[in-house]
Amino acid sequence: MAGLVVAADSPAGRAAEAINDLTRHLPEPGAPAVCPTCAARFWPCTYFYDAAHRMHNARLRVGDVVPVELHPRLWPPPAASATPHDSRAWPPETGTFGEEHDHG
Numbered sequence: 001m002a003g004l005v006v007a008a009d010s011p012a013g014r015a016a017e018a019i020n021d022l023t024r025h026l027p028e029p030g031a032p033a034v035c036p037t038c039a040a041r042f043w044p045c046t047y048f049y050d051a052a053h054r055m056h057n058a059r060l061r062v063g064d065v066v067p068v069e070l071h072p073r074l075w076p077p078p079a080a081s082a083t084p085h086d087s088r089a090w091p092p093e094t095g096t097f098g099e100e101h102d103h104g
């Protein structure tokens with residue numbers, strides 16, 4: 001007997017359901033900040049996070065379902081500490097204490 005139908009209660013069934021929910025709550029290519037299912041709700045929405053959590057529990061990779069261009073929104077790059085100005089300008093020339101020639 002070939003069991004092609006996955007029972008909804010099985011891990012695979014729950015995983016498939018999670019993937020379904022996740023894709024339903026994925027933003028459309030033109031509007032990456034809006035969930036098309038939850039009208040006028042900011043993305044990532046609560047339902048997306050819930051589905052992602054269930055996918056994670058099913059040992060599936062959320063990143064395999066989410067389009068690559070949306071990855072930075074979900075997982076911001078950790079190298080955000082790169083400062084635009086030159087960090088070699090240190091120490092800053094503010095308040096040299098100790099030597100005060102304040103005599104007129």
Ligand SMILES: [Zn+2]
Nearest residue numbers: 025035038045
């Ligand atoms: Zn949603």
